[in-house]
Amino acid sequence: MHIVIIDDHELVRDGIKNLVEQEFGWHVLFDVAAIEELPNVDVLADVDVAIIDISLQEASGFDVLNTVKTNYPDVRCLMVSMYEHVGYISKALELGADGYVTKTAATKELMCALNALENGDNYLSTDLSNKLAFGHNNAFSELTEREREVFLLLAKGLQPKRISSQLKTMPKTIMVHRTNIYHKLGVTSQFELLRIALNEGILSLDDFIHAPSA
Template sequence: MTENLTVQAAPQIQLLLIDDHPLVRDGLRARLETIASITIAGEAGTAEDALAIAASKPINLILMDINLGTGNGISLTARFKAEYPHIAVIMLSMHEKTEYVNQSMQAGARAYVLKDAPAVEIIEAIDTVIAGGTYFSTGLKKQSANSDSDSGQMLTQREKSILTCIATGKSNKHIARDLGLSVRTVETHRLNIKRKLNIEGQADLIRYALSNVIA
């Protein structure tokens, strides 16, 4: 007896492009609309238009610029995270400074890609975020590697692995599961990391991780 097997199709990506420059949106659309798994569900140049589209269409992914005609992409990302937590945000920006990366990730972005990055990086970022991960442009990775502080060199390989997990926003429970450790062991490593780096609070630890362990 032959069984009928049904292959489930991958969910369609409903993408919203947010940039205050129409030419930039046109360029992104041209790059992305040829990909079968992506539907360009809308475009917006302002925060108000973006929120209106999200309220009326089944958006599940956003490419967001930091500089908008009204408001800015970082605050808009935080609002999307609060009002539409199922929508993942990829920040697409010309700004390379660590402070912009940190603020974007803290606001809820799942990836940070530089506008002058090759098109393949945008595709990689989309694939990574849809799969549940985080992504940073190659240029940012190199910048981070070149700016590692001396204090960071005092960390053991295990502590560096945990710091990388912290940078991606994972909880102690998730870190323990991923690294095959107990939650108590992860907590001990966190304390040791903060002691070696002379860091007191959890927020400061997260900021350090975002600044120094972009991966």
Template sequence: MRSVKVFLIDDHKLFVEGLTSILKDKSGLKVMGFAFSAAEYLDIADTVQADVFLVDVNMPQMSGIELTRLIKEKNPQAKILALSMYEDSHYIEKMIQSGASGYMLKSANIKEMVEAIKKVAKGERYLGDEVQKAVFEKMGSMDFFEAQNETNTYTLSKREKEILALVVREYTTQQIAEKLFISELTVETHRKNIWAKTKTKSIVGLVKFAIREGLVDY
């Protein structure tokens, strides 16, 4: 079985170096590298190949919330596991809404950390034990991800809005790729996400959605 490729983004250097050292010895995981800030990661983003990104929520200049949104916009298939010292429900909600697949505390033991990484890599959701308690106290239920998904049904990224505007103007996948300087595969991935988020089943439905959201004028 192929090892899960992991990349860390956290401004706490000792934490990153320590966690990197530990994860390197764990079967089934391969640490691809790390960055000590969002800016440092963005500078090398095009060269990073990872299945799971471990992202610190509270970083200076650009938070993990904003960075997660950017990572998912560039690569919708990327899996994000949020790391934080706080089980504040506000941070949890914002990270999940931004596209994170899981959230756990930095104080979690390494066994739980490895389990979380592997689950997220497989497309599953994960909330650490203490995080689950915080969510339950606020919502009174554990259907947290479902609630966030309902909230985000119509939340399109900037790139998805650009592509939707071109789709309803009858641009082909190739034309969109050329206009936005991205690959046709990336365009197709975004189109699938647009269909899923808008819950439309036809071009007519997409046009109605685009008009309602002010993305095109008719």
């Protein structure tokens, strides 16, 4: 089995690489912080499994997943993330992820996930399966895809003008999204969005501290 690891934390990459090579005897072709660090995207044609973090500095792991699945549908993709929220799990599955494991999971669970993918099966741990089954009652699941993007940036403390620049849209449009988000989630401030994001595991304090300035 040939593996590529895409995660912007070198310590995480090293840990996964050691596990994959020592426990499975598989070969890690590349471990990189971003898909752009690969010699070229065509090397993915020789990959059996891509292990991808959702939260990357230069691009969304969802974008990477979409790129891999669109161009190399036979590559099995395992998402490894700190996020346990149903919105992220659902999004990953919609884009074709073959497995989803949180970074808080035990090493044994990562091994189970990789075994499943090797055998042609999909993998979602029991706790995440339950979260997915019941999470659609959560108001967050009512947000549109764009509203989820705006929600995340608002929760990180960015102001509408900065968000509009980042998402390449009009500030007025972001204000409308913000109003809709506040209404759907029953909040009245960005601080409350941050609280929800932290409570739901969508963001960690580390994400907030290192977020771009507003």
